[in-house]
Amino acid sequence: xxxKLMTFDEARRAIGEQLKPEALxxxxxxxxxxxxxxxxxxxxxxxxxxxxxRSTVDGYAVKAEDTFxxxxxxxxxxxxxxxxxxxxxxxxxxxxxxxxxxxxxAPIPEGADAVVMVEDTDREDAQLRVYRAVTKDENVMKKxxxxxxxxxxxxxxxxxxxxEIGVLAALGLTKVKVFKVPVVAxxxxxxxxxxxxxxxxxxxxxxxxxxxxxxxxRESGGKPVYLGVIPDDKAELRxxxxxxxxxxxxxxxxxxxxxxxxxxxxxxxxxxxxxGVIVCxxxxxxxxxxxxxxxxxxxxxxxxxxxxxxxxxxxxxARPVIQLMSGRPVTEAKTxxxxxxxxxxxxxxxxxxxMVNLKRGKSDGLLAExxxxxxxxxxxxxxxADGFVEIPENQQFIDLGEEITVSLLKxxx
Amino acid sequence: xxxKLMTFDEARRAIGEQLKPEALxxxxxxxxxxxxxxxxxxxxxxxxxxxxxRSTVDGYAVKAEDTFxxxxxxxxxxxxxxxxxxxxxxxxxxxxxxxxxxxxxAPIPEGADAVVMVEDTDREDAQLRVYRAVTKDENVMKKxxxxxxxxxxxxxxxxxxxxEIGVLAALGLTKVKVFKVPVVAxxxxxxxxxxxxxxxxxxxxxxxxxxxxxxxxRESGGKPVYLGVIPDDKAELRxxxxxxxxxxxxxxxxxxxxxxxxxxxxxxxxxxxxxGVIVCxxxxxxxxxxxxxxxxxxxxxxxxxxxxxxxxxxxxxARPVIQLMSGRPVTEAKTxxxxxxxxxxxxxxxxxxxMVNLKRGKSDGLLAExxxxxxxxxxxxxxxADGFVEIPENQQFIDLGEEITVSLLKxxx
Numbered sequence: 060x061x062x063k064l065m066t067f068d069e070a071r072r073a074i075g076e077q078l079k080p081e082a083l084x085x086x087x088x089x090x091x092x093x094x095x096x097x098x099x100x101x102x103x104x105x106x107x108x109x110x111x112x113r114s115t116v117d118g119y120a121v122k123a124e125d126t127f128x129x130x131x132x133x134x135x136x137x138x139x140x141x142x143x144x145x146x147x148x149x150x151x152x153x154x155x156x157x158x159x160x161x162x163x164x165a166p167i168p169e170g171a172d173a174v175v176m177v178e179d180t181d182r183e184d185a186q187l188r189v190y191r192a193v194t195k196d197e198n199v200m201k202k203x204x205x206x207x208x209x210x211x212x213x214x215x216x217x218x219x220x221x222x223e224i225g226v227l228a229a230l231g232l233t234k235v236k237v238f239k240v241p242v243v244a245x246x247x248x249x250x251x252x253x254x255x256x257x258x259x260x261x262x263x264x265x266x267x268x269x270x271x272x273x274x275x276x277r278e279s280g281g282k283p284v285y286l287g288v289i290p291d292d293k294a295e296l297r298x299x300x301x302x303x304x305x306x307x308x309x310x311x312x313x314x315x316x317x318x319x320x321x322x323x324x325x326x327x328x329x330x331x332x333x334x335g336v337i338v339c340x341x342x343x344x345x346x347x348x349x350x351x352x353x354x355x356x357x358x359x360x361x362x363x364x365x366x367x368x369x370x371x372x373x374x375x376x377a378r379p380v381i382q383l384m385s386g387r388p389v390t391e392a393k394t395x396x397x398x399x400x401x402x403x404x405x406x407x408x409x410x411x412x413x414m415v416n417l418k419r420g421k422s423d424g425l426l427a428e429x430x431x432x433x434x435x436x437x438x439x440x441x442x443x444a445d446g447f448v449e450i451p452e453n454q455q456f457i458d459l460g461e462e463i464t465v466s467l468l469k470x471x472x
Numbered sequence: 473x474x475x476k477l478m479t480f481d482e483a484r485r486a487i488g489e490q491l492k493p494e495a496l497x498x499x500x501x502x503x504x505x506x507x508x509x510x511x512x513x514x515x516x517x518x519x520x521x522x523x524x525x526r527s528t529v530d531g532y533a534v535k536a537e538d539t540f541x542x543x544x545x546x547x548x549x550x551x552x553x554x555x556x557x558x559x560x561x562x563x564x565x566x567x568x569x570x571x572x573x574x575x576x577x578a579p580i581p582e583g584a585d586a587v588v589m590v591e592d593t594d595r596e597d598a599q600l601r602v603y604r605a606v607t608k609d610e611n612v613m614k615k616x617x618x619x620x621x622x623x624x625x626x627x628x629x630x631x632x633x634x635x636e637i638g639v640l641a642a643l644g645l646t647k648v649k650v651f652k653v654p655v656v657a658x659x660x661x662x663x664x665x666x667x668x669x670x671x672x673x674x675x676x677x678x679x680x681x682x683x684x685x686x687x688x689x690r691e692s693g694g695k696p697v698y699l700g701v702i703p704d705d706k707a708e709l710r711x712x713x714x715x716x717x718x719x720x721x722x723x724x725x726x727x728x729x730x731x732x733x734x735x736x737x738x739x740x741x742x743x744x745x746x747x748g749v750i751v752c753x754x755x756x757x758x759x760x761x762x763x764x765x766x767x768x769x770x771x772x773x774x775x776x777x778x779x780x781x782x783x784x785x786x787x788x789x790a791r792p793v794i795q796l797m798s799g800r801p802v803t804e805a806k807t808x809x810x811x812x813x814x815x816x817x818x819x820x821x822x823x824x825x826x827m828v829n830l831k832r833g834k835s836d837g838l839l840a841e842x843x844x845x846x847x848x849x850x851x852x853x854x855x856x857a858d859g860f861v862e863i864p865e866n867q868q869f870i871d872l873g874e875e876i877t878v879s880l881l882k883x884x885x
């Protein structure tokens with residue numbers, strides 16, 4: 060089974076058409092914990108904001124018509140009838156010829172329809188002189204002008220930042236309905252790796268992938284569950300995958316299984332449930348052994364064992380799935396233009412991704428220099444690469460000095 | 473006291489020279505929780521990686537010289553002396569004329585110094601034909617070539633992402649020393665606001681700032697402690713500030729106090745400890761009433777009550793302080809060039825910040841259109857503004873069509 064590799068585009072299509080990633084169900088959480096979460100439904104205001112006519116300045120609430128004609132040499136004379144405090148309903152009414160002292164944010168008292176700024180007045184006891192006429196509604200923020208009752212203020216799918224959470228608070232809310240965060244079980248396989256924190260047996264190296272992929276899951280908006288290194292055994296792997304599927308919304312494995320035939324992981328995965336393996340090997344370099352399966356609605360990504368390849372394939376294929384399962388828009392990697400610092404060869408017939416470092420070249424442009432990802436640098440490449448360059452299947456190489464598009468893996472420029 | 477407003481640049485200088493924000497002490501945390509934290513110290517590898525010479529291909533470990541001269545028509549003939557398993561120390565030694573079966577990642581057995589790829593061989597029982605010569609060290613990743621024991625692999629101050637956490641795992645670590653996250657107490661003052669979630673009394677509006685600023689603290693790398701709305705009373709405010717100072721590394725207030733004289737907050741703050749208020753009012757628009765104090769090593773930021781102004785001043789002045797206290801580099805807002813969609817006026821003698829929305833203009837350029845921040849839109853501006861434009865103190869306006877630099881508050885383009 061699964062003899063023929065899929066092309067990269069076919070693999071992406073299979074994810075879209077067969078895996079069909081979509082947002083999980085909702086949960087209601089505290090607004091204070093809602094940072095970077097995704098709104099489940101449109102938010103409609105249950106109140107007018109402001110809920111009453113407010114003064115936007117410090118001054119005197121008046122009937123506008125009482126000030127008509129007032130100017131520097133000919134002030135309008137009004138009698139101060141009281142004070143309106145901020146945060147309280149006004150206890151006074153402004154009658155013709157009267158003015159009420161008012162501060163910014165306080166409710167406009169009955170009878171008044173404008174506010175004269177304190178700078179434009181002069182007061183002696185209860186006697187007020189107004190040196191500048193105001194029009195109706197001047198310096199008044201009217202009820203509902205900021206948000207009308209019934210208005211949709213935020214849309215489903217919006218990611219909540221400081222502003223959006225501020226708007227929800229303005230509506231008096233302390234809870235908000237958001238999409239659940241997809242839980243992603245992360246495990247490593249392979250007889251050559253051992254878990255960090257344990258003693259390193261002769262002939263083994265420490266596992267990197269369960270840590271780097273757990274972090275990548277978090278970066279993508281998921282919640283990782285670290286399951287560590289699974290012993291190199293068919294039954295153990297099966298048991299681990301069953302446990303992972305039961306406890307998470309998605310499973311991420313990396314590495315191979317060294318006992319038994321090469322395609323042991325896909326075979327086990329296929330036996331766990333329908334529809335089973337949908338992508339088994341992709342014509343890409345690196346990352347050829349990548350397989351993707353679906354058990355019920357739960358995706359299983361089996362990534363390569365090489366740490367940089369695993370993280371790259373995660374980025375290309377798994378990250379968008381986690382974003383969609385979070386209800387988020389899929390964010391494309393940011394790109395920059397650069398010149399190839401050397402000729403970069405592709406792997407014949409495979410979509411090739413070359414990890415690169417960016418350097419400032421002459422004349423302020425950027426130069427992209429390949430990072431060794433093969434024999435040496437398996438680990439340090441991870442920390443060093445700024446991004447990657449894509450070479451299409453039908454192109455042999457990128458030439459020295461050619462302008463290329465670099466997809467960024469971190470913020471570097 | 474504090475009659476004269478500081479200029480914006482003076483305020484920034486005062487923060488740098490008097491507040492002198494610096495990273496807090498360290499803590500050791502699990503590598504799995506270390507995403508987006510900041511490394512406290514350089515990390516030096518305690519081991520060679522790989523810790524032994526490894527094969528980078530599937531094939532046969534040989535003495536390179538036994539293959540010299542081998543080619544398609546004239547294979548070298550070797551005797552297979554055994555198998556090297558992955559993840560185990562080799563139990564065999566390769567003698568002259570011998571070859572040991574080996575897979576990718578397995579340790580090179582004693583006596584061998586190169587690996588022949590399986591594609592270049594032909595085997596019948598223990599008889600191996602090698603059709604391509606290899607040189608010494610070919611297909612071998614030598615001990616320590618990825619990371620040398622004693623090498624510095626990560627630097628203090630690096631922010632930990634998937635790659636960096638992968639590198640730490642490679643070293644066998646499960647814990648890491650990072651800077652503590654600054655705890656920031658956030659409270660609102662002002663007689664006109666009430667806490668979301670409570671019934672809205674007549675004459676009041678819901679408080680926004682404690683929520684939006686708490687979120688902004690989180691966005692900046694701090695840990696907010698929400699203290700809500702403090703009753704409009706001098707003694708209560710004093711008590712709340714004392715509590716905030718005792719329980720946090722930094723305090724963020726917003727809004728005014730409507731009882732007593734205008735500069736009540738600075739007065740109270742000044743009485744809490746030395747050195748006290750260092751910035752009391754800034755010649756900016758919006759945000760003039762902003763005051764900044766220091767009690768011992770703990771900064772107190774008192775921001776304006778207007779939600780958009782509070783968030784803007786947070787962004788301009790408080791965010792860099794939180795970043796420095798987290799051990800992070802200060803990130804400048806990303807900027808884009810745009811054309812002014814209308815004339816924008818400055819406030820005479822004050823550094824003016826105009827909140828704007830960006831729209832695609834003709835010929836693919838961006839147009840910056842001011843967002844109403846004053847009377848109306850106090851709340852919705854928060855959710856709508858894409859960024860802001862800065863007008864220097866000595867400039868009267870930005871003209872319609874002028875090219876301007878917009879500092880982005882969110883990722884919009």
